[in-house]
Amino acid sequence: xxxxxTPSHNTTPDRTAPDDSRATPPAAVEITDLxxxxxxxxxxxxxxxxxxLPQGETCxxxxxxxxxxxxxxxxxxxxxxxxxxxxxxxxxSLEQASRHxxxxxxxxxxxxxxxxxxxxxxxxxxxxxxxPCQFSRRRRERAGPKPREQALALLSALGLDPARLPRxxxxxxxxxxxxxxxxxxxxxxxxxxxxxxxxxxxxxxxRDRFVDLLLGQASAHGASVLFxxxxxxxxxxxxxxxxxxxxxxxxxxxxxx
Amino acid sequence: MTLLARLKLAAASLRHRRGPVxxxxxxxxxxxxxxxxxxxxxxxxxxxxxxTLSGTDLIVxxxxxxxxLLLYSVxxxxxxxxxxxxxxxxxxxxxxxxxxxxxxxxxxxxQGYRVIATNRDFFERFRYGNRHSLELASGRAFDDLYEVVLxxxxxxxxxxxxxxxxxxxxxxxxxxxxxxxxxxxRVSGILAPTxxxxxxTLQISLEAFEAxxxxxxxxxxxxxxxxxxxxxxxxxxxPDSITAMLVGVxxxxxxxxxxxxxxxxxxxxxxxxxxxxxxxxxxRLMGSFERALMVITALVLFTSLAGLAAVLLTIQGSRNxxxxxxxxxxxxxxxxxxxxxxxxxLLVALAALLALGLWFGGLALLAxxxxxxxxxxxxxxxxxxxxxxxxxxxxxxxxxxxxxPAWAAYRRSLxxxxxxxx
Numbered sequence: 001x002x003x004x005x006t007p008s009h010n011t012t013p014d015r016t017a018p019d020d021s022r023a024t025p026p027a028a029v030e031i032t033d034l035x036x037x038x039x040x041x042x043x044x045x046x047x048x049x050x051x052x053l054p055q056g057e058t059c060x061x062x063x064x065x066x067x068x069x070x071x072x073x074x075x076x077x078x079x080x081x082x083x084x085x086x087x088x089x090x091x092x093s094l095e096q097a098s099r100h101x102x103x104x105x106x107x108x109x110x111x112x113x114x115x116x117x118x119x120x121x122x123x124x125x126x127x128x129x130x131x132p133c134q135f136s137r138r139r140r141e142r143a144g145p146k147p148r149e150q151a152l153a154l155l156s157a158l159g160l161d162p163a164r165l166p167r168x169x170x171x172x173x174x175x176x177x178x179x180x181x182x183x184x185x186x187x188x189x190x191x192x193x194x195x196x197x198x199x200x201x202x203x204x205x206x207r208d209r210f211v212d213l214l215l216g217q218a219s220a221h222g223a224s225v226l227f228x229x230x231x232x233x234x235x236x237x238x239x240x241x242x243x244x245x246x247x248x249x250x251x252x253x254x255x256x257x
Numbered sequence: 258m259t260l261l262a263r264l265k266l267a268a269a270s271l272r273h274r275r276g277p278v279x280x281x282x283x284x285x286x287x288x289x290x291x292x293x294x295x296x297x298x299x300x301x302x303x304x305x306x307x308x309t310l311s312g313t314d315l316i317v318x319x320x321x322x323x324x325x326l327l328l329y330s331v332x333x334x335x336x337x338x339x340x341x342x343x344x345x346x347x348x349x350x351x352x353x354x355x356x357x358x359x360x361x362x363x364x365x366x367x368q369g370y371r372v373i374a375t376n377r378d379f380f381e382r383f384r385y386g387n388r389h390s391l392e393l394a395s396g397r398a399f400d401d402l403y404e405v406v407l408x409x410x411x412x413x414x415x416x417x418x419x420x421x422x423x424x425x426x427x428x429x430x431x432x433x434x435x436x437x438x439x440x441x442x443r444v445s446g447i448l449a450p451t452x453x454x455x456x457x458t459l460q461i462s463l464e465a466f467e468a469x470x471x472x473x474x475x476x477x478x479x480x481x482x483x484x485x486x487x488x489x490x491x492x493x494x495x496p497d498s499i500t501a502m503l504v505g506v507x508x509x510x511x512x513x514x515x516x517x518x519x520x521x522x523x524x525x526x527x528x529x530x531x532x533x534x535x536x537x538x539x540x541r542l543m544g545s546f547e548r549a550l551m552v553i554t555a556l557v558l559f560t561s562l563a564g565l566a567a568v569l570l571t572i573q574g575s576r577n578x579x580x581x582x583x584x585x586x587x588x589x590x591x592x593x594x595x596x597x598x599x600x601x602x603l604l605v606a607l608a609a610l611l612a613l614g615l616w617f618g619g620l621a622l623l624a625x626x627x628x629x630x631x632x633x634x635x636x637x638x639x640x641x642x643x644x645x646x647x648x649x650x651x652x653x654x655x656x657x658x659x660x661x662p663a664w665a666a667y668r669r670s671l672x673x674x675x676x677x678x679x
Contacts, residue, residue: 100589103587134259
């Protein structure tokens with residue numbers, strides 16, 4: 001048997017062979033040997049030897065501000081390309097993909113939630129939630145025959161009464177805005193939700209409730225969640241915890257979490 | 258993303274920023290209206306100028322420059338250099354190539370409005386614009402010796418109606434010390450407005466012109482030789498001379514040959530001109546007026562486009578967050594740039610539609626008033642290809658201008674990813 005063609009066992013993860021999806025579904029996020037630096041900055045180096053988030057699981061990524069979490073998320077979202085290394089999302093490798101294909105992939109498979117100002121100011125809350133269905137046919141199809149109904153259901157499930165929401169998103173409270181953003185990240189069941197400090201602008205009560213609702217709905221829709229925050233008190237709700245500083249090759253390494 | 262969804266997004270974005278957008282829309286609309294209006298008036302004025310006289314193949318007068326002949330015979334500006342003999346008129350009328358001849362004698366006026374002495378054929382043969390013939394708004398053409406027909410402006414400005422009496426002054430000026438008030442004229446009819454210099458003239462018969470000058474010598478009444486109005490009727494009123502004549506030919510192909518023959522006429526020195534060609538030549542002389550209009554229009558358009566660029570760039574500067582959100586849900590940098598372009602396109606298209614409505618609506622409303630009050634006749638007609646083309650060109654320029662912020666947005670969304678640095 002030619003071992004070079006079909007390796008029967010792997011002690012180290014094979015980076016090029018396709019995952020055998022029948023045996024184990026591909027990880028939602030898999031990073032190997034990733035290196036990145038900003039061209040204009042010598043003080044910032046990101047190096048991720050290996051990181052894996054299995055499909056359906058949730059990860060808490062601890063990172064104080066300036067630690068490079070937004071950079072990592074931009075790399076994961078395909079908005080920037082790493083210097084070297086590999087990023088696989090749902091088993092698909094994106095480093096060879098064109099910019100257009102990465103935009104396409106992001107529209108189809110990723111939901112993003114920012115720290116604040118998540119909503120397009122001139123669209124109603126419902127139109128904001130439905131936005132991904134406009135850019136992605138896959139998301140539209142996965143949102144059911146009537147995406148509008150799924151959007152309304154998501155808003156309700158996230159504790160918002162769609163009938164009583166103001167039409168102008170600027171009249172929403174911060175907590176309401178973040179929940180609308182969560183509904184937008186989840187509509188059309190993308191495999192991965194990337195959340196960049198979505199609770200930092202919320203008070204304690206709203207923060208806990210938001211994380212509960214987000215994780216509950218993500219689980220209901222089968223989405224994996226990568227949740228970046230500097231707030232350690234949230235980390236126990238996630239199946240996996242990581243500290244982004246362990247990947248900063250230019251920083252002295254602290255003890256891991 | 259479907260085209261409709263893109264346009265809806267762009268429309269929602271414009272609605273959101275309605276303050277500056279509305280101001281830009283107003284400036285754009287006004288400047289596009291100006292572009293449209295200038296072009297419209299230019300072509301209308303040229304059209305009405307070049308067709309001040311139509312259907313006449315040749316104008317014949319005493320030997321002079323073609324411009325001069327045109328100016329005094331058609332525009333009633335300046336004075337004839339000389340008269341031509343009645344025998345020359347008869348000679349022309351006898352030419353086999355000639356279909357009709359209308360004689361004209363000039364030289365008198367009424368309160369500054371010039372008098373054309375002619376015959377009844379004038380009302381039949383005179384054509385203007387797109388071969389419009391003259392129409393009487395009221396009354397009828399002159400029939401009796403002392404009857405006069407008034408141009409529309411004359412009747413309106415001097416408030417005459419058929420049946421009124423007036424005296425003709427000797428000479429072409431507005432104040433004259435010598436009047437033919439011993440032989441008053443009765444208004445027999447008033448012409449409908451033509452938008453040509455004819456509106457500012459009066460028409461009497463050649464015989465009437467002779468009658469009021471009986472007993473005159475060297476431009477003044479000779480003492481002791483006065484002839485009363487009734488005595489004049491008994492005299493032979495065949496004129497000795499006329500000022501000019503309008504000639505129609507049997508076949509258009511004969512026109513140039515007849516012109517050459519008349520210019521070489523041995524009986525006396527004549528000048529025959531083609532009215533259309535001379536009118537076009539005269540229009541070209543006034544070309545700098547046209548160019549000045551175009552330059553002003555271009556400047557106005559340029560200013561409003563610069564304003565558009567400023568507004569779009571300002572708006573774009575405050576939209577980084579929105580761009581990051583659109584990028585995060587899968588919009589490509591090109592889609593973001595296209596959003597900016599389609600916003601500008603919507604804005605300019607709306608401005609162009611408003612400009613069309615404003616111009617043609619305004620013209621429909623104001624044309625009767627302009628004609629009534631100022632005697633300015635602007636015909637309402639559908640927009641021409643050139644006007645629509647100009648509007649399209651202005652839209653194209655606006656689109657080019659909008660590429661500037663779109664390009665900035667494109668660059669920004671490429672380099673800044675999801676975390677815009679405000």
